[in-house]
Amino acid sequence: MADLRSNTGGIRSPNPFWLASAPPTNSGDQIMRAFDAGWGGAVWKTLGQPIQNVSSRFGALNFRGTRAVGFNNIELITDRPLDVNFREIAEVKRRYPDNAVIVSLMVETEEEWREIIKRSIDAGADGLELNFGCPHGMCERGMGSAVGQEPKINERITSWAVGYSTVPVLVKLTPNVSDILPHGRAAQRGGAHGVSLINTIKSIIGVDIDRFVPVPRVGDLSTNGGYCGAAVKPIALHMVAQLARDREFQLPISGIGGISNWRDAVEFILLGSSSVQVCTEVMLRGYRIVEDMIEGLNTYMDQKGIANLDQMVGRAIPRYSEWGNLDLNYDTVAKIDSSTCIGCQLCMVACMDGAHQCIHPNPDGSRVPTVDESECVGCNLCQIVCPVPGCITLEEVQDRLPPASWNQHVEHGAKLRPKKGVH
Amino acid sequence: MPHLPEQRSETVFEDFKPPFDDQQAAIEANRCLYCHDAPCQHACPTHIDIAGFIRKIATGNVRGAARTILDSNILGMSCARVCPVEVLCAGECVHNVQDVPPIAIGKLQRYATDQALAGGWQFHEAGAPSGKKVALVGGGPASLACAHRLRRYGHAVTIFESRERLGGLNTNGVAPYKLRADAALAEVDYVLAIGGIEVRTGVSVGKDVSWAELERDYAAIFIGVGLGADSVMKIPGAQHAGIHGAVAFIESFKTGSVDLSRVQHAVVVGGGNTAVDCVRELIGLGVPSVQMVYRGEEAGMSGYAHEWDEAKIEGAQPVWRAVPVAFEGTNQVTAVRCAALDANKKPTGTEFTLPAELVLLAIGQARLGDLVGALPGIQLDNGRVVVDEHGATGRPGYFAGGDCANGGKEVVNAVAEGTAAAHAIHQKIEGVTHG
Ligand SMILES: Cc1cc2nc3c(=O)[nH]c(=O)nc-3n(C[C@H](O)[C@H](O)[C@H](O)COP(=O)(O)OP(=O)(O)OC[C@H]3O[C@@H](n4cnc5c(N)ncnc54)[C@H](O)[C@@H]3O)c2cc1C
Ligand SMILES: Cc1cc2nc3c(=O)[nH]c(=O)nc-3n(C[C@H](O)[C@H](O)[C@H](O)COP(=O)(O)O)c2cc1C
Ligand code: SF4
Ligand code: SF4
Numbered sequence: 001m002a003d004l005r006s007n008t009g010g011i012r013s014p015n016p017f018w019l020a021s022a023p024p025t026n027s028g029d030q031i032m033r034a035f036d037a038g039w040g041g042a043v044w045k046t047l048g049q050p051i052q053n054v055s056s057r058f059g060a061l062n063f064r065g066t067r068a069v070g071f072n073n074i075e076l077i078t079d080r081p082l083d084v085n086f087r088e089i090a091e092v093k094r095r096y097p098d099n100a101v102i103v104s105l106m107v108e109t110e111e112e113w114r115e116i117i118k119r120s121i122d123a124g125a126d127g128l129e130l131n132f133g134c135p136h137g138m139c140e141r142g143m144g145s146a147v148g149q150e151p152k153i154n155e156r157i158t159s160w161a162v163g164y165s166t167v168p169v170l171v172k173l174t175p176n177v178s179d180i181l182p183h184g185r186a187a188q189r190g191g192a193h194g195v196s197l198i199n200t201i202k203s204i205i206g207v208d209i210d211r212f213v214p215v216p217r218v219g220d221l222s223t224n225g226g227y228c229g230a231a232v233k234p235i236a237l238h239m240v241a242q243l244a245r246d247r248e249f250q251l252p253i254s255g256i257g258g259i260s261n262w263r264d265a266v267e268f269i270l271l272g273s274s275s276v277q278v279c280t281e282v283m284l285r286g287y288r289i290v291e292d293m294i295e296g297l298n299t300y301m302d303q304k305g306i307a308n309l310d311q312m313v314g315r316a317i318p319r320y321s322e323w324g325n326l327d328l329n330y331d332t333v334a335k336i337d338s339s340t341c342i343g344c345q346l347c348m349v350a351c352m353d354g355a356h357q358c359i360h361p362n363p364d365g366s367r368v369p370t371v372d373e374s375e376c377v378g379c380n381l382c383q384i385v386c387p388v389p390g391c392i393t394l395e396e397v398q399d400r401l402p403p404a405s406w407n408q409h410v411e412h413g414a415k416l417r418p419k420k421g422v423h
Numbered sequence: 424m425p426h427l428p429e430q431r432s433e434t435v436f437e438d439f440k441p442p443f444d445d446q447q448a449a450i451e452a453n454r455c456l457y458c459h460d461a462p463c464q465h466a467c468p469t470h471i472d473i474a475g476f477i478r479k480i481a482t483g484n485v486r487g488a489a490r491t492i493l494d495s496n497i498l499g500m501s502c503a504r505v506c507p508v509e510v511l512c513a514g515e516c517v518h519n520v521q522d523v524p525p526i527a528i529g530k531l532q533r534y535a536t537d538q539a540l541a542g543g544w545q546f547h548e549a550g551a552p553s554g555k556k557v558a559l560v561g562g563g564p565a566s567l568a569c570a571h572r573l574r575r576y577g578h579a580v581t582i583f584e585s586r587e588r589l590g591g592l593n594t595n596g597v598a599p600y601k602l603r604a605d606a607a608l609a610e611v612d613y614v615l616a617i618g619g620i621e622v623r624t625g626v627s628v629g630k631d632v633s634w635a636e637l638e639r640d641y642a643a644i645f646i647g648v649g650l651g652a653d654s655v656m657k658i659p660g661a662q663h664a665g666i667h668g669a670v671a672f673i674e675s676f677k678t679g680s681v682d683l684s685r686v687q688h689a690v691v692v693g694g695g696n697t698a699v700d701c702v703r704e705l706i707g708l709g710v711p712s713v714q715m716v717y718r719g720e721e722a723g724m725s726g727y728a729h730e731w732d733e734a735k736i737e738g739a740q741p742v743w744r745a746v747p748v749a750f751e752g753t754n755q756v757t758a759v760r761c762a763a764l765d766a767n768k769k770p771t772g773t774e775f776t777l778p779a780e781l782v783l784l785a786i787g788q789a790r791l792g793d794l795v796g797a798l799p800g801i802q803l804d805n806g807r808v809v810v811d812e813h814g815a816t817g818r819p820g821y822f823a824g825g826d827c828a829n830g831g832k833e834v835v836n837a838v839a840e841g842t843a844a845a846h847a848i849h850q851k852i853e854g855v856t857h858g
Contacts, residue, residue, distance in 0.1 A: 064453050064481070065449060065450060065452075065453030065481065066453075340521075342517040342518070342520035342521050343458075343462060343517050343520060344456045344458040344459070344461075344517045345458055345459035345460055346456060346457070346458065346459060348459055349459035361460075367462065367517075387456055388521060
C-alpha cells in the first residue's frame, strides 16, 4: 500500500483528493458525506457577501452521444448566510479532524478580508483559498477573475490575506490569461503558501438554435459562463506544468480542471500537483467516484514502486521541454496489426483527408489497409481514430541519424534527416 | 384499391423487433464507427449509404437520414423491418469482427423511415415528362421500386396487378410480426405519392390483357410477377379439407380472418423460411401444438438460423428426417402419416403418424416463367426469367426483376433489381447505350 498522505503548502490530508469549491461543497452535510465516501479534503464553496443566483445555471457540451464532456455554469459564490456556513465548518472540523477543510473566500475591501479570514480560522479552517478566478458575474463587480487577471492586485490582496491568516493560504488562479506565469509569481510575491488552478474558463457553452438565445437561458437572455469538466483537462494540465517547471515559481500546486478519474489525477500529480481538486465529475456522478480514484492511484503507485506522493509530484516535469529541443531525427511509422484490425478503414480516410495520404487499400483485397512507411510521418492520427486499442502502433524506425533538435541544428548545424510526407 | 378489413387475424401479432425511441436510436447510432467504404453498405443489395444515414441520426438530422435511405431504396421502410439483416448489412458490420454486437441497422433504418412515412416527407419529384410509357407487370416490391425510379426519370408508368391490392408479398406474405398488411399498403401509398403512377388492379396480364397489347402501347415492359402458387403434394388424402399451401394460407390471415379455434395440432411441411414463418405464425395465432416436418436435419435447413432459433424459443416442435406419405381423415384431415428417412433422405421403412387438423405445405412455389416463356427471345432457366446484369431479357423492350428473375430472394433484392431495371429501361428508351 502506497502512502497517499498529501501536503499542499502545509495543508495536510489523508489523500490528495479534494473537492473543489463548488456546489458539492455548499454545506456541512454534503462535505461530511463526501468525507465518509473517502475524500481527503474539501474546499468550501466560496464565502463572501451572500449573493442571489439565477435560475437555470448550468449548460453542457455533449459529443457523439456522450453527455457533458464539457460543462459550464453561471452561478456565483455562496448564497447561504455566512453564520450558517461558519457554524457548519466548525461542525465538520469537530467531526472530521483529519480531513482538510479549506475555506474559499472572495470579498472586496481589506477590512472585509480581515474579518472573513478571522471568522474562517475561528471556525477551524485548515487553510484558505483566495478565489481570484470566477470569470462571470463576480468579475463584473471587481472580484474573482478581475483580481486574478491583474498581478499587482493579486499580490496586494494575497499579502493582506497572508498577513491576517494563521493557516496556509492558497491563491486560486484563473485560466483566463494569456500566460499563467506572472499570476503565479504574483501570488508567490504576495506570500501565498501555494496556488490552485485552474478555475473555470470564460465560455458560451452553446446556443438554443430554436430560440436564438445562448445557453443556459435565463428567460430571454443568457450570459457567458465558466467552462470546466473533462474537456478542459488539457488546458489545466498545461497551466499547472507551466508553473511547475518555472525556475522562479516555487510554490506547491493544487491541480484542478477536468479531473474525472485516478488516471487524470496521476497526470496532474506527475506534472507538479501535490493535491487535486474535483468539481464537475462529482456533480455528474457523485462523491462515490473517489473510491475508485483512491484505489486506482494506489494500484498505480504500487505497480510503479512509488512509495509516497513526494516521489511522484512533478516527475514528468523534466520531460516537458520546448519544441526546439525535440529530436527531429526521431522517426516513427504506423504499423497495423492485421490480426486485430476490424476493417473499418477509419485510419485510411483519416490519413487520406486529414494527414499525409500514406494509408492505402490492401492490394490483396482484404479490408486491412496498408501503410506506406516511406511516406508515413508518424503523426499518430490513424492510431487516434482506430477503435481497437493496440491495433495501430507507432514503431520507431531503426538506423536513424544521431539525434538533432532544431536548436542544435540552428546552433551548430546538426544534420537533419530528409523530410517525409511532403510529396 | 379495396380497403383492408379491420378484422384481420394478423393484428394479434406484436412487432418482433420493437421500434427504437429517440434515445435508443441515438445511443445505437453513436455506436456506429462511420466506416470508410463500409462493408455493411456493400452487403446491402440496394447499397444504402448506411454509415451516412446513421451519422445523420446521431446528429439529429432524421429527415436527412430518411432521404439518404429512400434515395437508394424507396421501400426502405418495409426493408428495415423485413430484411434478414443478420445475413445482409448487419452481418458484415465490422463490430462482428471484434465480437461486439453489430449495429442494429434495420432498426435505425426503421427509425428514420417510419418518421418519413408518418410525416409524409417526400424527397423525390417526377422528372420532366419524357413522353414514353412503360408497363409494369405485377405490383410487388420489384415493380414498385421500378415504377418510382421511372417516374423520377419522367416516364409515364402503368402497374398491372392481378390481385386487388398492390405490395405483392409485402402485403400478402411477409410475417405480420415484421410487417403487417396495413403498413405495407401505407408504404405503397408513400411510393405512389410521387404521382403519375397509373395502377390497374384486378388485371392479370396474359389473361385480361395480352402481351401483344402491352407491346403495342408501351415503350418497355418490366416483368415483376414474383413466384406462383404453392407447390402441392400428390399423395393420398391431398384433397382433404384443412390442407393448404403455406403462402396462400398466410395471405388469408394477413388480409382477412381465419378461425383456428378447433385446431389443436398443426403440421407444417418444409424447412425453409416460409416453413419457419408458418410455424411461428401458427403458434402466434394460438395453435397449441405446431410440428414442423422436414426431410433433412436442423443443419440442412434452408431457413435462416436466427429465425429458426426464435421459432424454437416460441415452442416449435421439429420432426427431422421425415416426409409425409398420406393425409388421414375422411373429409377433414386428422393426421399426417410420415415415412422416416435416413441420412441420404431414403425411407428407412418406418412410418408414424402425427395428429393434425391443419397442414400447411411450405415446400416451394411454382415459377411463373411460363407466363412469358412463349414469347420469342425470352429464355427461362428452371422457370426463372433469364436477365442480364441490367435486368434486360432476351426479348427487346422486356425487362424483369425480383423473385420471377432471381428465383426467390428477399424484398430488398427485388427493390435493387427493380431499380436497376428502371435505369436500364431509361437508357434503352432514351436511346443511350450501356457504357
Ligand atoms: C412467406 C414468405 C415470407 C417472406 N418473408 C420475407 C422476409 O421476411 N423478408 C424478405 O426480405 N423477404 C421475404 N420474402 C420474400 C419476398 O416477399 C419476395 O422476395 C419479394 O416480395 C419479391 O418481390 P416481387 O416484386 O418480385 O414479387 P411479389 O412480391 O411476389 O409480387 C409479385 C406481384 O405480381 C402479381 N402478379 C403475378 N402474376 C401477375 C400477372 N400475370 N399479372 C399481373 N400481376 C401479376 C402478384 O399478384 C404479386 O402482387 C418472403 C416470401 C414469402 C413467400
Ligand atoms: C457550478 C460551479 C460552481 C463553481 N463555483 C465556484 C466557486 O464558488 N468558487 C470557486 O473557486 N470555484 C468555483 N467553481 C470552479 C471549480 O471549483 C473548479 O475550479 C472548476 O470547475 C474546474 O474543475 P472541474 O473541471 O473538476 O469542474 C465552480 C464550478 C462550477 C461548475
Ligand atoms: S435495406 Fe435491408 S439490407 Fe439494406 S441496409 Fe436496410 S436493412 Fe440492411
Ligand atoms: S460496418 Fe457497422 S460500424 Fe461500420 S459503418 Fe456499417 S454499421 Fe457502422
